[in-house]
Amino acid sequence: MRSLPSWHVFERVAGAYDEVLPFFAAIGERLVAAVGPGPGTRHLDIGAGRGALVGPSLDRGCAVTAVDAAPAMVARLAADFPQARTLVMDAEHLVFPDASFDLATAAFVVHLLDRPARGVEEAFRVLAPGGRFAVPVGAAVRAPEPAAIQDDMDALFAEFAPHLPPGGGMGAAIDMRRAMSAAGFVDLEERHIEVVVPVPDGDALWDWCRSHGYLAFIEDLPDDRREEFRLRMRALARAGGVLQRAHAVLIGRRPRPTRREEST
Numbered sequence: 284m285r286s287l288p289s290w291h292v293f294e295r296v297a298g299a300y301d302e303v304l305p306f307f308a309a310i311g312e313r314l315v316a317a318v319g320p321g322p323g324t325r326h327l328d329i330g331a332g333r334g335a336l337v338g339p340s341l342d343r344g345c346a347v348t349a350v351d352a353a354p355a356m357v358a359r360l361a362a363d364f365p366q367a368r369t370l371v372m373d374a375e376h377l378v379f380p381d382a383s384f385d386l387a388t389a390a391f392v393v394h395l396l397d398r399p400a401r402g403v404e405e406a407f408r409v410l411a412p413g414g415r416f417a418v419p420v421g422a423a424v425r426a427p428e429p430a431a432i433q434d435d436m437d438a439l440f441a442e443f444a445p446h447l448p449p450g451g452g453m454g455a456a457i458d459m460r461r462a463m464s465a466a467g468f469v470d471l472e473e474r475h476i477e478v479v480v481p482v483p484d485g486d487a488l489w490d491w492c493r494s495h496g497y498l499a500f501i502e503d504l505p506d507d508r509r510e511e512f513r514l515r516m517r518a519l520a521r522a523g524g525v526l527q528r529a530h531a532v533l534i535g536r537r538p539r540p541t542r543r544e545e546s547t
């Protein structure tokens with residue numbers, strides 16, 4: 284069982300995160316395009332990391348606030364995106380008043396929280412009535428690339444997962460539709476996005492695996508299994524290989540009060 288909150292892993296990898304392969308940046312760009320916020324949208328990005336969603340949102344003229352629990356991530360966010368408001372903050376305890384934002388996003392964050400439902404409730408609370416919350420959830424690739432290595436990677440993780448100690452690795456499966464509905468979000472809809480990111484060679488693939496949350500899995504493997512895992516992972520990077528991933532961007536809306544609620 285991991286004794287420290289998951290953000291401690293990201294604190295250690297902040298310098299390398301999305302620098303080896305621009306995987307999260309590619310997803311962030313498509314996610315923001317799928318949500319399509321207009322100029323002036325007050326956008327809160329929760330667990331912003333290195334700003335995969337922050338740059339595209341600023342490019343669209345949004346007023347971006349980016350928060351993350353890892354101070355090293357926030358230091359880089361502040362340096363890379365001086366136009367954004369950047370703050371160290373726990374997603375389970377947002378310090379903003381109710382109804383402060385028009386759009387909240389949390390990409391690959393909620394499943395890392397100790398209390399995911401609390402994180403979704405906080406996003407709901409800080410959104411203005413009519414505001415939207417968008418998160419990526421897993422989806423099937425629609426047009427598989429022949430050179431995609433994702434299936435082989437997933438199979439390798441599945442093969443080695445039984446070697447983890449109890450509670451090893453990071454993150455828990457979460458039913459986001461259910462969590463968002465329970466928090467009060469309505470009008471849930473999904474928009475499909477896909478990314479294809481070239482993997483130059485085995486070293487790049489291994490360095491990428493250690494530059495984000497996969498590091499927790501690697502570190503938690505027993506020493507004798509970790510080296511085998513490294514060799515097998517490196518060997519997956521064949522010539523022309525690509526990371527291909529699909530997501531459904533799940534978007535929910537905080538309902539506006541009805542006339543009757545407004546008058547009471």
Ligand SMILES: C[S@@+](CC[C@H](N)C(=O)[O-])C[C@H]1O[C@@H](n2cnc3c(N)ncnc32)[C@H](O)[C@@H]1O
Nearest residue numbers: 290293307330331332335352353373374390391
């Ligand atoms: C997988 S990264 C995703 C970063 C970014 N959203 C992206 O798409 O690249 C998860 C991020 O969530 C942050 N995080 C983890 N636990 C958190 C918490 N309790 N509150 C706020 N951020 C947290 C980590 O520090 C890390 O930057």
